[in-house]
């Protein structure tokens with residue numbers, strides 16, 4: 785079974801002493817209408833880190849350097865009722881970046897407090913893995929979606945650190 789390689793990159797900052805993460809409203813394509821992380825497909829010939837930096841720039845105008853990406857592990861999104869949507873997702877977190885986030889055709893970026901993530905507006909599975917990734921874990925997780933391709937059937941967590 786093929787799992788398409790994609791990335792998600794979570795930029796962080798402290799704002800008034802409060803940790804925040806940059807997410808965004810997906811305006812087009814896969815996950816339209818949801819609050820998601822910045823990211824997308826790894827193009828042929830590209831590394832995951834290169835793809836993450838490219839997607840952050842395309843979607844928000846921000847510049848993040850590969851050396852400032854922290855590898856936060858892998859999440860497999862398994863859609864048994866829609867295997868064409870299966871993805872293997874490299875997670876990155878970056879506390880150093882430059883620029884001001886700007887709306888793009890694909891994403892309306894927005895900062896959220898890490899302590900109150902907008903989980904009701906995200907993919908349901910995000911509540912299972914995003915807080916851990918932002919806390920510094922290196923994840924090894926498989927999310928199995930129900931046949932509605934929305935809700936979570938099970939989360940298999942192989943994280944060791």
Ligand SMILES: Nc1[nH]c(=O)nc2c1ncn2[C@H]1C[C@H](O)[C@@H](COP(=O)(O)OP(=O)(O)OP(=O)(O)O)O1
Nearest residue numbers: 790791792812813814823824825861871907909910
């Ligand atoms: N169950 C899930 N929960 C989640 O939080 N993110 C998911 C998910 N399943 C997929 N994703 C993310 C991973 C990836 O960053 C994104 C899909 O990639 P894209 O945003 O790039 O898709 P698009 O259809 O907009 O295509 P392109 O921008 O043309 O590559 O969806």
